[in-house]
Amino acid sequence: MKQFAELFMNLDRTNKTNAKVDLLKNYFLSATDDDKLWALTLFTGRRPSFKVNRTQVKEWAAGEAGIPMWLFQESYHSVGDLGETISLLLPRTSLGGSDKSLSEWFRYLGMLPGMTDEEKRDHIMQAWMQLSQHETFVFNKLLMGSFRIGVSQTLVVRALAEATETDSNVIAHRVMGQWDPQGTTFEQLILDKGENDNASRPYPFFLAYPIEGDVADLGEAQDWFAEWKWDGIRSQIIYRNKELFIWTRGEELSTEKFPELHFLSDVLPEGTVLDGEIVTYANGRPMPFNVLQTRIGRKNLSKKVLEEAPVAFLAYDLLEANGVDIRGLTQAQRRTQLEAIHASVPVQSHFNLSPLIAFTNWQQLRELHPQSRENIAEGFMIKRKASTYQVGRKKGDWWKWKIDPLSVDAVLIYAQKGSGRRAELFTDYTFAVWGDDGKLVPFAKAYSGLTDAEIGQVDYFIKRNVLEKFGPVRTVKPELVFEIGFEGINESSRHKSGIAVRFPRILRWRKDKKAEEADSLESLRDILSSYK
């Protein structure tokens, strides 16, 4: 644990990519195989659940610290991280820390699920007593944390590739899919030279870069394909060994969530991997994303949901054909094979090709681009006909050309402190527009979009203009105006404004505007009706 806690602390301390890769690489070169496997489990977001209740853990920690719950909560609001809060509040009994290794701690935690509440409490307390402050923090992350420390999977893959002297594409593929540390070893997962027979394993997704400057800078129009950029769930559909697997980009195996697509196991040839977008689809066209949202996250798909939000798969790439990895072929070649597979399938409205847009020069695309919203698309995808299918976000061959976001000017009315790097600063804002009764109606929460200097100024204003406190939320004097951009807009009965916007973000601070000059609910409704 000492070694891992130190790795964690050092990763936390630097924001230089190369330094992070070096730290990870050194860890992968020096830790035991067992520990490496567990570290990888954490870094790839596969931390097992130990069936602990966060509220209970908070109560135990507050009890041990000898403080009431409200004071615990206040502390938590200030720190912004539960694991860290607990580590700071507990009485310090151990300065030296624990000699148990990372994997030993995981085995220790593995005993929790079968325990009674009281046993769980004792078990966790005993761990806390053995650990130093920083180790307690890391332990709490293993116990119940979201493991966000600014290390992307790409970085981990790079470090692991360097440490094992293996090609990073191979490593990226190996750490994907379904595996859990209890069912495999580091040796099997990473070092096994023979092709691991893991039928469900997806390929790493190839991601596009946003287009910079003018589309004509890409060169000759004839060298490129263009498709609509669908607003759905990026997915891979795998059919191997007579079994169907549906993976989403979040690396979630979601086969069960899309029963409409299960027929594919009867029609796809053995050894097929498709890349495309799952969208809600009716009457031959996609529906807005918020319809899809109604069924994401649901455990049980009721008949009603399936009727109101049916999905279809829009395929745009073929990664494996007849059991052979064809990512090295060109985009054009893969498209031809994809079309052949689609043609061989008896016509089915749930399996469609994402159509290629016909164009001979860039001007035609520019003219078509503003029609994206009517086509329920977010813009275009531009793909080089000669390009291979690569790993991760690479510049050069795949571009996304998104439409400008919709926007309104809104007034900042509520603020809440951020967490992590921004704990102690008010960074989470709620914005309002003028309602029909002349009162401000909240309609969106947004976090990103301001520079650090602007955040400092807004924070300064908020701290001096608090009207009321509700727990961590502050009501702020309505004075600052911001231009809020968003990708989509829909009616919503859950929101007071009657409107839900998608991906709201701050485009800029309108220092030139007074609160009275902000937009109204009416203007939001206008936008809504023009894009319905």
Add this chain to the structure above:
Amino acid sequence: MPKQPLLQFTGKSIYCAVADVHIDPWIPVGRAIITHAHSDHARWGSQHYLAHKDSEPILRLRLGQDINLQTVGYGEKFMINGVKFSLHPAGHIIGSAQVRVEYQGEVWVASGDYKLENDNFATPYEPVKCHVFITESTFGLPIYKWQPQQQVMSEIDHWWAQNRMEGKASVLMGYSLGKMQRILKNIQLQDTVLYAHGAIYTVNERLREAGFDLPELTLVTKETDRKLFRGALVLAPPSADGTTWIKKFAPYSVGYCSGWMALRGAKNRRAVDQGFVLSDHVDWPDLNRAVKETCAEKVFVTHGYTSIFSRWLNENGIEAAEVTTMYGNEDENEEEEVVQDAAVATASYEEHKQELDGEAKDNENRLER
């Protein structure tokens, strides 16, 4: 009619009406008692100042050589309009004092900023028994528990040694008044030249001239040969972070000394190489201890986590109330540099308001036309 309290919180000072004396006023007044020389407590423009004698060099440096300043020693009693005053060590920085005010058998103590641990430079804190105690609460949350000073100092020693080995300069940041003297008195000084930014150099020189035992510092100037910085310790105020001034030390490592470094978020936001958790304010356990030791019947909680700490005291059988003072409200002011940041932010905000008002007027004019 209930009699008026001995000390009142006017929003601009802590005011004793009977004596007509203001403690740490933010506006020019006739008679001011200053708890310590940090710029959010010692303000410009009053006709008469009174402070502890160890505060004199810095007060004159910051408020002007010719201010009308009377100094006293700790425990020395003096009367103003029939009210008995005395200053007692607060342990915060050199010359820092708690102000004891006694009138008709009632004793109030305004403690200013304070810490209990002996820092080997400021006269150590002494508890003063009183009926009413006015306390700060800068770090008034149970998450703040300081390590013993010696442990933090060894961390600094270790960091400096590591950088020396790697041929890097060690740029150590902290407040120029208080933190830097504390560091100089407690780290293991090597037999080398110690470099300093002007802000720190000036304070150090002034204190040395006044006879305080502090090592000599060398001012970093444009002419200083950059090669000399390799392995050296360079003392800098936090405001030097991110300036071109700091770039001349490359290769260097930045260490930052502050109580806020206890939190990961604060540490990462500053993006320093090494955060040292070192504060001249009381942590949570010492804050509670200090309040208990005064045996006060009533506690007023000022700058910091005022509402939280007063609620905590009330729940633990000590009558307490939060007071809004000018020493900061919800934000986490720790002395001078932060106040300067705030001043900059206010200025830019005021500018913004003026712009708005100006435009509004333009609009009006347009309408009139």
